[in-house]
Amino acid sequence: MNLRPHHFILWGLFIAGMFLMPELVGKGTLRTMIFACYLAMFAISWDILSGRTGYISFGHPFLIGIGAYTTGILTRRYGFPVEASIPIAVLVTMAGGLIVLLPALRIKGSYFALVTLAVMELMYQLVPVVRPDLTGGTRGISRLPALTRGAENGYYLAVGLMLAVALMAWLLMRTRVGTALWAIGMNEESVRGSGLSTTRLKSFAFLVSAGVAGMAGAFYAHYLGTITPRAFFDINVLFQIIVAVLIGGAGTIVGPIIGAFFMVFLLEWLRPYLPGQERFFVYGLIALVIYMYQPRGIMAIVEGAWTRLRGARS
Amino acid sequence: MTFKCGIVTGLAASLLATTAMADIKVGFIGSLSSDTGLSTLRGAEMAIEELNAAGGMNGEQITLVSADTGEDVTEGVKAYEYLAETEEVDFVISGSIDDVSLGWLPRMQEYQIPTLDTWTSYIGIIDMVIEDPETMAPYFMNIASDEALATLYINFGADVLKAQMGWESVVILAEDTAFGEAITGLVTDALGPVAGIEVKEIITYDIGTVDFAPIFSKAQASGADFIYQVSSVNSQVISSQYVKLQVPMAMTGVNVSALGLEYWEDTGGAGGSISTLSPIPSVGFELDPASQKFVDDYQAKYDTRPKIPHFNGFNAYWGLKQAMAAAEEAGGFGDVKAWSAAMKKQDITLEKDGKLWLRYAFWGDDEVEEVTGRTYPHNARFDLTAPYEDAQPSMVVVQWKENGDVGVVYPPEYATTEFEVPSWVK
Incomplete structure (x- = not known):
């Protein structure tokens, strides 16, 4: 795995910093950070599959939605305890994703993206009409049991989950499997030529990605307390996830986190000055400028600055 | 210093x-x-x-x-x-x-x-x-609340659409939103049993729809006497296309864009004959x-x-x-x-000409509304029975005329004009 002491120090500092936040910032900021943590988990989950293997998935909200709806239906309609409904939601997401999306992994490039987009759109159309007694139709399901109350508890839960997901993804990407996934993204034929089963590798990446999406979606649903098709299967959810990854830096662990925090905070900081939809225009403009300046995202900008700083010192 | x-x-x-x-x-x-x-x-x-x-x-x-x-x-x-x-x-x-x-x-x-x-x-x-x-x-x-709105609308169905116009069947065109689903459910449940109007078909459309011609064709093919539309998003699109296509059947229902004075401008003057349920006060509603x-x-x-x-x-x-x-x-x-x-x-x-016209009050926690037989705690007070002496009705039906005028057509106590079908339908 090639783990070095500075890795532990950096992770330790990062974790300590995140857990100290409630002492440093107000509750309003913590609420914003909770949303950023969930978006970061969605973004990491997307990046595990798409950022590494190059298979761009437009169907991620579908996976997040399955996790959310499974736990929502189980807890509200069948009285399952949350402790049971969330693990089931993760399994259902992985299974549901496998059945519906895995066959699409045999298709490449933009065709794969379009198939996944079609699956998400199909889900958006189906949820309100298929068994609305279970899904709540277009109004969704309200009064989901809350896991925590208050900004601080919600923050600790969200940041704990995000750090666990980030650490797991980071460790995974330092294994040989992680390296092979990278290689698929660069040249799938070569990986296959070297005797590795790319189908198995992609399936594995997909399962991990779906598991994280389902888990994050389930916790997110309980945080929101209500789920509606528009909040999960909407194209805007997909855009947010992809923009977070691209702005932060695809193919990294910290990149999607930075991207998610940047996006969510920028919009909230703009709110008092531009309370209407104009803030989305400004935010889009800033994101575009960053992407044009450095297509590999904020992570690459930071790394470049760090390299220049070290070069100047030496 | x-x-x-x-x-x-x-x-x-x-x-x-x-x-x-x-x-x-x-x-x-x-x-x-x-x-x-x-x-x-x-x-x-x-x-x-x-x-x-x-x-x-x-x-x-x-x-x-x-x-x-x-x-x-x-x-x-x-x-x-x-x-x-x-x-x-x-x-x-x-x-x-x-x-x-x-x-x-x-x-x-x-x-x-x-x-x-x-x-x-x-x-x-x-x-x-x-x-x-x-x-x-x-x-x-x-x-x-929408149950009260729908209840009074069913009265409109029985008194005007069925008794006055002689219509016996309807096709519902509802947008794919929470609002659309709720109103459709309430209307479907009550139009048949209470107003005696059969629901022939429910057609759901996406809120991004820009071409309603195929949807109107499907509505015509249902053989219903009139269209009931439920639209809260981009409602001016369905209205103006209805007029421009001169769909040969009357259309009423809920059209949120028609609740505002900008409706005429938004439809480019092609919004005449559309009638809609409206909470009170609406456009065309006489004010105290x-x-x-x-x-x-x-x-x-x-x-x-x-x-x-x-x-x-x-x-x-x-x-x-x-x-x-x-x-x-x-x-x-x-x-x-x-x-x-x-x-x-x-x-x-608020009174108008010595009569209670509008009332801003809330239902008591245990107070049962007689028509629906249920309670409405923390909900606006309304009256579902003419002559509306306790409060205003839960809604009125307004209609835009083909010359751009707008008025209330139901209930009669608040009406300022008569309900009409479009000239091309006659």
Whole structure:
């Protein structure tokens, strides 16, 4: 795995910093950070599959939605305890994703993206009409049991989950499997030529990605307390996830986190000055400028600055 | 030294001034880019201006901050959190649509901030008040809930569509939204058994639909006598295409765009003959002197759309005054139960020509409405039985004429014009 002491120090500092936040910032900021943590988990989950293997998935909200709806239906309609409904939601997401999306992994490039987009759109159309007694139709399901109350508890839960997901993804990407996934993204034929089963590798990446999406979606649903098709299967959810990854830096662990925090905070900081939809225009403009300046995202900008700083010192 | 003292004194003075000014904070939650959202916002702004001019609430000035939802559910949750945690508002006034309100309701239950919804009419929220009166104590909805709206609309179906026009079957064209689903369900359940009108088919369409020709063809093929449309998003599109295509069957229902005076302009003058259910007051609705003054003041203050506030603008104006009156009685907004109890007692009666015309009041917790046989705690008071002596009806039906005029066609007690079918249908 090639783990070095500075890795532990950096992770330790990062974790300590995140857990100290409630002492440093107000509750309003913590609420914003909770949303950023969930978006970061969605973004990491997307990046595990798409950022590494190059298979761009437009169907991620579908996976997040399955996790959310499974736990929502189980807890509200069948009285399952949350402790049971969330693990089931993760399994259902992985299974549901496998059945519906895995066959699409045999298709490449933009065709794969379009198939996944079609699956998400199909889900958006189906949820309100298929068994609305279970899904709540277009109004969704309200009064989901809350896991925590208050900004601080919600923050600790969200940041704990995000750090666990980030650490797991980071460790995974330092294994040989992680390296092979990278290689698929660069040249799938070569990986296959070297005797590795790319189908198995992609399936594995997909399962991990779906598991994280389902888990994050389930916790997110309980945080929101209500789920509606528009909040999960909407194209805007997909855009947010992809923009977070691209702005932060695809193919990294910290990149999607930075991207998610940047996006969510920028919009909230703009709110008092531009309370209407104009803030989305400004935010889009800033994101575009960053992407044009450095297509590999904020992570690459930071790394470049760090390299220049070290070069100047030496 | 003198300079430093001056700075310190100046800072202290400005701090004190800020403290004195930061009194009662009201938060608006809703869309800042829709006519409905702006109606609530402006109604609240006008009420606050008047209250402040009269000395504020218990001598404290009232300020307003807004949080845009963009009619998005998640943005709605963020907006409520922003108002609660960052702005620390005392009271929230909402112009949110159904699923956006449902999205932030868990936050309201958590923060326990007194909140008034002026647009959403979802009966499920009133059911939540019944099931969970403790955490829903701060919530009030001062529009008649959709069950009451639909109940009176069924009367329109029986009295006008069936008895007067002789129509016996309907095809429903409903948009794919929470609102569309709810109204469709209520109308479908009641039109047949109560009004004796058979529902031939329900056609659901996406809110992004721009070409309604195939949908209207399908509606015609159903063989129904008339179309019932349910549309709250981009409603002017379906209306104008109906007129331009001269669809040879009458169309009525719920068309939110037709509730505003801009409807005629938005449809390019191609909106005649559309009739819609409307909460009160609507366009074409005769106003009592107090409501007319509100509209006159509104038009003097704002020169952008909506030219006349939608019903929720009136709800916000009177509702905010009632919320402040309740807070005065309860000693502020801090004691939510006391405020809630005081809010329930609020009752504004507006008369026109010596007759009760509009009433802004709430149903008692255990008070059973006779027609529907159920309770409506924390919901706007309405009357489903003519001659509407207890309160105004839950809704009226308005119709845009082919020359651009608009008037109320039902119920007769509030009617200003007759219901007509389009000239090309005759």
